[in-house]
Amino acid sequence: MSSQPFSKMIEAASAEELIDRAFREAMKAGADIPERAPPIVKARRREEARVRKAASIISRHLRKLLKRTPSLERIPPFYASLLELVASKERVKQALKKLARTMRIVGEIERESIRKIRRVQDPLEAAKIRKAAFGRMASLLRDADEELALLREIRAKLKDVPSIDVEKPAAIIAGYPGVGKSTIVQGISTAKPKIGSYPFTTKEIILGHLKLKDDLMLQVVDTPGLLDRPLSERNRIELQAIAALKHLKGVIVFVVDAAEANGFTLEQQCSLLREIKKMFPEKPIITVLNKVDLATKDKLERAYKLFEKIDLETVASEGIGLRELLNLVIKTLGLS
Ligand SMILES: Nc1nc2c(ncn2[C@@H]2O[C@H](COP(=O)(O)OP(=O)(O)OP(=O)(O)O)[C@@H](O)[C@H]2O)c(=O)[nH]1
Numbered sequence: 275m276s277s278q279p280f281s282k283m284i285e286a287a288s289a290e291e292l293i294d295r296a297f298r299e300a301m302k303a304g305a306d307i308p309e310r311a312p313p314i315v316k317a318r319r320r321e322e323a324r325v326r327k328a329a330s331i332i333s334r335h336l337r338k339l340l341k342r343t344p345s346l347e348r349i350p351p352f353y354a355s356l357l358e359l360v361a362s363k364e365r366v367k368q369a370l371k372k373l374a375r376t377m378r379i380v381g382e383i384e385r386e387s388i389r390k391i392r393r394v395q396d397p398l399e400a401a402k403i404r405k406a407a408f409g410r411m412a413s414l415l416r417d418a419d420e421e422l423a424l425l426r427e428i429r430a431k432l433k434d435v436p437s438i439d440v441e442k443p444a445a446i447i448a449g450y451p452g453v454g455k456s457t458i459v460q461g462i463s464t465a466k467p468k469i470g471s472y473p474f475t476t477k478e479i480i481l482g483h484l485k486l487k488d489d490l491m492l493q494v495v496d497t498p499g500l501l502d503r504p505l506s507e508r509n510r511i512e513l514q515a516i517a518a519l520k521h522l523k524g525v526i527v528f529v530v531d532a533a534e535a536n537g538f539t540l541e542q543q544c545s546l547l548r549e550i551k552k553m554f555p556e557k558p559i560i561t562v563l564n565k566v567d568l569a570t571k572d573k574l575e576r577a578y579k580l581f582e583k584i585d586l587e588t589v590a591s592e593g594i595g596l597r598e599l600l601n602l603v604i605k606t607l608g609l610s
């Protein structure tokens with residue numbers, strides 16, 4: 275199972291935090307100075323050690339940050355479109371460039387001030403050069419604070435997105451709240467479904483795994499709060515979050531509450547299905563009539579008239595019809 279690209283990111287410090295940490299540690303940095311060395315030698319060594327320490331703390335943090343941020347060119351389109359929910363690709367690229375440049379200049383300041391410190395004759399002068407170096411490093415970091423904040427935001431929003439294997443097929447479960455989506459996911463998953471967050475939705479995305487034969491695996495994606503109400507009620511960001519699902523390979527399983535027990539009429543459910551079809555024209559859709567145990571004959575008849583095609587009937591809470599559903603998913607994905 276490949277992990278998702280944002281899970282390894284480290285939390286970016288703010289400019290002030292990084293400045294504080296670097297300078298505090300730097301002032302504690304001891305150089306190996308012989309007790310009897312002349313004051314100027316002591317001063318040079320001490321200030322050099324401080325500059326080195328501060329620069330190394332800053333560079334280490336920035337280097338790790340840059341290294342653990344996924345390369346925009348290489349992330350799969352599904353994850354790239356989630357990233358676009360936080361910031362444009364251009365903005366992220368520019369932020370990474372700026373932080374790389376900050377790191378490079380901190381190195382230059384380090385080398386330059388050490389060269390100067392080694393030449394001074396006055397201990398006070400050595401301290402002055404070190405202070406000037408700290409001042410330049412601090413203002414560079416403050417200048418990159420927005421970029422640090424951006425990386426922090428990307429990590430916060432995306433680190434807990436579930437690791438969907440974008441190369442492997444998925445069954446994406448859709449339908450109004452309360453129709454039985456989670457019951458179906460639990461009923462057909464072999465491992466305990468994992469819960470992850472999805473940017474800009476209040477509910478969590480649930481990922482179930484299903485081992486088929488050999489090393490064939492099917493992922494079941496339950497999307498509470500995502501594909502469960504009319505798209506016309508969505509804002510732009512939510513629509514984009516939904517659109518990201520287009521990049522997943524697989525099939526949509528649309529679940530209908532045949533008994534209207536969830537409070538949504540069959541007509542409403544049918545119109546949500548039409549919207550989802552329009553949004554995902556390239557994906558096969560399996561329509562499941564669930565809760566048939568509760569549905570009156572009249573409702574069942576209405577359902578068959580309303581929906582263009584109903585693939586099967588289920589009673590998810592009893593596990594009835596789930597094996598057939600799984601077989602149909604496997605067949606639709608061409609996995610059998
Ligand atoms: N009688 C009956 N109850 C069912 C059936 N399937 C699910 N339920 C019940 O319906 C309720 C809602 O089911 P969930 O699986 O939580 O529905 P959901 O679509 O995941 O709901 P949200 O997560 O809120 O979108 C639960 O109490 C289930 O036990 C069914 O076929 N028959």
Ligand SMILES: [Mg+2]
Pocket residue numbers: 455456457496498
């Ligand atoms: Mg649910």
